[in-house]
Amino acid sequence: MAAVKGSKQRQMIVVPYRRPLYKVSVIFVSLATLFIIGWGIYEFGMTQGKNLEIKMVREHAEFKSGLAKAMVINDDMRREIANLKLGKEVDSRALEEVRLRIKELQNQIAQLDEELLFYKVVMLQDVGDHGLRIRSLDVNATAPNRYRYSLLLTQVSDRYDYIQGDVQINLKGLEGQQEKALPLRELDNNQKEQINFRFKYFQNIDGELALPQEFEPQEFIVVAQSSGQNAKRLEKRFNW
Numbered sequence: 001m002a003a004v005k006g007s008k009q010r011q012m013i014v015v016p017y018r019r020p021l022y023k024v025s026v027i028f029v030s031l032a033t034l035f036i037i038g039w040g041i042y043e044f045g046m047t048q049g050k051n052l053e054i055k056m057v058r059e060h061a062e063f064k065s066g067l068a069k070a071m072v073i074n075d076d077m078r079r080e081i082a083n084l085k086l087g088k089e090v091d092s093r094a095l096e097e098v099r100l101r102i103k104e105l106q107n108q109i110a111q112l113d114e115e116l117l118f119y120k121v122v123m124l125q126d127v128g129d130h131g132l133r134i135r136s137l138d139v140n141a142t143a144p145n146r147y148r149y150s151l152l153l154t155q156v157s158d159r160y161d162y163i164q165g166d167v168q169i170n171l172k173g174l175e176g177q178q179e180k181a182l183p184l185r186e187l188d189n190n191q192k193e194q195i196n197f198r199f200k201y202f203q204n205i206d207g208e209l210a211l212p213q214e215f216e217p218q219e220f221i222v223v224a225q226s227s228g229q230n231a232k233r234l235e236k237r238f239n240w
Contacts (some may be wrong), residue, residue, distance in 0.1 A: 130155075130156045130157050130158070130230075131155060131156065131157070131163075131226065131230060131232045132153065132154075132155050132163060132165070132224055132226045132232050132234055133153065133154045133155060133156060133234070134151075134152075134153060134167075134222050134224050134234050134236040135152040135153060135154045135202070136151075136152045136238075137149065137150070137151045137152070137220055137222060137238040138150045138152075139220075139240070142208060145210055145211045145212075145213070146208060146209070146210050146211075147208065147209055147211070148206070148207075148208050149206060149207060149208070149209060150204055150205070150206035151167070151169065151204070151205040151206065151222065152202060152203075152204055153167065153197055153199065153202060153203050153204075153205065153224060154201065154202040155199070155200075155201070155202075160200055160201065161200070162198055162199065162200050163197075163198070163199060163200070163226055163228070164196070164197060164198035164199075164226065164227055164228070165196075165197060165224065165225045165226035165227045165231075166194040166195060166196050166197065166224075166225055167194070167195050167197060167205065167222060167223065167224040167225070168183070168184075168193065168194060168195070168222070168223045168224075169183075169184040169191075169195070169220060169221070169222050170182065170183055170184065170220070170221045171184065171187060171209075171217055171219075171220055171221075171240075172217075172218050172219050172220075172221055173215055173216050173217040173218045173219075173240070174215070174216045174218065175212070175214055175215050175216070176214060180215070181221065182212075182215070184207075184209065187209035187210060187211065188207045188208060188209045188210075190207055191207055197224075217240040218239070218240055219237050219238060219239050219240055220237065220238040220240070221235070221237055222234075222235065222236050222237070222238065223235045224236075
């Protein structure tokens with residue numbers, strides 16, 4: 001072909017024709033593929049997460065169940081230990097109560113034996129007139145100016161019915177240069193002016209007295225008065 005003189009010639013390239021719908025399809029397919037892949041990853045993660053959550057929940061439930069059983073066993077053991085301790089304490093208290101009761105009974109038996117022996121001796125010595133007797137008065141020091149006293153009253157009788165009445169005790173002595181008789185109630189706050197008695201064989205009247213600082217005791221004066229059909233008044237003195 002002959003070139004035309006005086007005009008510039010341009011080179012032409014042949015390009016295949018592509019329709020716009022094709023490009024859209026490619027983009028759509030790519031997006032769908034990415035969506036499917038992303039959804040698959042999400043579903044996989046969710047499935048794994050749910051499995052892990054289910055596993056953790058199951059393990060947690062098993063742990064709570066095991067803990068509850070352990071707590072029940074622990075409570076049972078605590079109650080068992082408490083019952084054993086309580087049983088031991090009850091047994092110990094019961095044993096101690098029995099021991100104290102036996103000791104108390106033994107003391108009572110010993111006291112009764114002593115009183116019986118004492119009664120036999122007293123009754124053998126008390127001969128003569130029947131009725132009330134002022135048998136003895138014992139005094140023993142317990143502390144400075146403090147003394148324990150015990151007055152013994154008895155009766156001699158064929159029938160040994162109960163005898164009753166009252167007794168007065170006075171302590172005679174010197175306060176300075178002056179004689180003075182002090183009633184027992186002033187020396188022992190636990191005693192009354194007239195001390196009542198009622199007994200069948202004998203009765204002890206005892207207590208503790210405190211002497212005034214300037215008082216010098218000399219003798220006790222005991223006056224006993226029985227009441228009833230065979231009333232009798234007795235007076236007896238005991239040296240200090």
